[in-house]
Amino acid sequence: MKIKPPDYILSVSPYKPGKPIEELERELGISDSIKLASNENPLGPSPKAVLAIQQGLDSLHRYPDGSGYYLVEKLAGFLGVEPAQIVLGNGSDDIIGMLTKALLNPGDEVVMTDPAFSMYEITTRIANAVPVAIPLDGIAIDLEAVLAAITPNTRLVFLTNPNNPTGTVFSKAAFMAFLEKLPAEVIVVVDEAYIEFVRDPACLNALDVLDDERVVALRTFSKAYGLAGLRVGYGVMSPDLAVLLNRIRQPFNVNSLAQAAAIAALEDTAFLAKTLETVHSGLDYLSTALQERGIACFPSQANFFLVDLQQAADPVFDALLKKGVIVRSMRSYGYPSYIRLTVGTRDENVRFLNALTEVLA
Numbered sequence: 001m002k003i004k005p006p007d008y009i010l011s012v013s014p015y016k017p018g019k020p021i022e023e024l025e026r027e028l029g030i031s032d033s034i035k036l037a038s039n040e041n042p043l044g045p046s047p048k049a050v051l052a053i054q055q056g057l058d059s060l061h062r063y064p065d066g067s068g069y070y071l072v073e074k075l076a077g078f079l080g081v082e083p084a085q086i087v088l089g090n091g092s093d094d095i096i097g098m099l100t101k102a103l104l105n106p107g108d109e110v111v112m113t114d115p116a117f118s119m120y121e122i123t124t125r126i127a128n129a130v131p132v133a134i135p136l137d138g139i140a141i142d143l144e145a146v147l148a149a150i151t152p153n154t155r156l157v158f159l160t161n162p163n164n165p166t167g168t169v170f171s172k173a174a175f176m177a178f179l180e181k182l183p184a185e186v187i188v189v190v191d192e193a194y195i196e197f198v199r200d201p202a203c204l205n206a207l208d209v210l211d212d213e214r215v216v217a218l219r220t221f222s223k224a225y226g227l228a229g230l231r232v233g234y235g236v237m238s239p240d241l242a243v244l245l246n247r248i249r250q251p252f253n254v255n256s257l258a259q260a261a262a263i264a265a266l267e268d269t270a271f272l273a274k275t276l277e278t279v280h281s282g283l284d285y286l287s288t289a290l291q292e293r294g295i296a297c298f299p300s301q302a303n304f305f306l307v308d309l310q311q312a313a314d315p316v317f318d319a320l321l322k323k324g325v326i327v328r329s330m331r332s333y334g335y336p337s338y339i340r341l342t343v344g345t346r347d348e349n350v351r352f353l354n355a356l357t358e359v360l361a
Helices: 021-028 047-059 069-079 092-103 118-126 143-148 172-181 239-248 256-268 269-292 313-322 346-360
Strands: 084-087 109-114 128-136 152-158 187-191 217-219 233-236 303-306 338-342
Touching: 021 118, 021 152, 021 256, 047 256, 069 092, 069 128, 069 256, 084 092, 084 239, 092 118, 092 152, 092 187, 092 217, 092 233, 092 239, 128 143, 143 152, 143 346, 172 187, 269 346, 303 346, 313 346
Parallel strands: 109 128, 109 152, 152 187, 187 217
Antiparallel strands: 084 233, 217 233, 303 338
């Protein structure tokens, strides 16, 4: 049988994950690598979350709570919203997929920035809709340019704040001005995967503007809470939109161990505080050290930042890889001389600096 998929499915470029560390080490003949490429928590998972997982192992023969009742109740109290406003996802990209499935008809347009999280475009194309990419203004999101790209066919706008891969943010004041001009029928999705790391008091917190039913906030347990391997994300939105998404949400999309770990992680305030202190001190240390070496880097409100090597990034990336230091080359994002660096532990940060100094020498 010859498969004949529709053209809009063939237009999707598959998501390309990085190779497992173990496979890279085997290929390169190295060991003890450090991974500073995927914006993961340098401290690992919350210890309370690990304990909750261990305690839940005896119940693996039971299906998960399909409603995520206890996690939703915990999140509602933590965020100061109603449980009816929360939709759980197998990572926040699951929520992105629900939004595009529920809201888009073939030919509808979805405005997003370029570069941006690839799942915005992938899920848009899967829905047979049209992605409209708006270049950044340098490394920042240009909200006026986003507005200018909206047409009568636009149904969704995706904005990432703090932005990935640039680490920049837009303010609440700028976003409120954006909302005033946004057509009434357009939903704007604010992806706040890195919101816990923000130090700029002017930065938008999308939870503060949910009285506007056009706004959806996306959040995740993958970054600050250290649960990337469990895939737990959620969206906060109007109850009416949440009801719509729950019509198409898979009934067991967040497994039982993930739910238990997420509840415990929310309670582990000491771990979150240690994570933020580690990331913020690491950002300050690395940016100062790089600037002292004459290497340009950019301020960031996330747990990563961009470094301009002022030469082709791919050879530097490859040379660092051979030293067991994994970063992210930004060539495929349109920044051929940049790398993106995730903040690690103090020892990992020092090792990166030493390796980079040797490579550039």
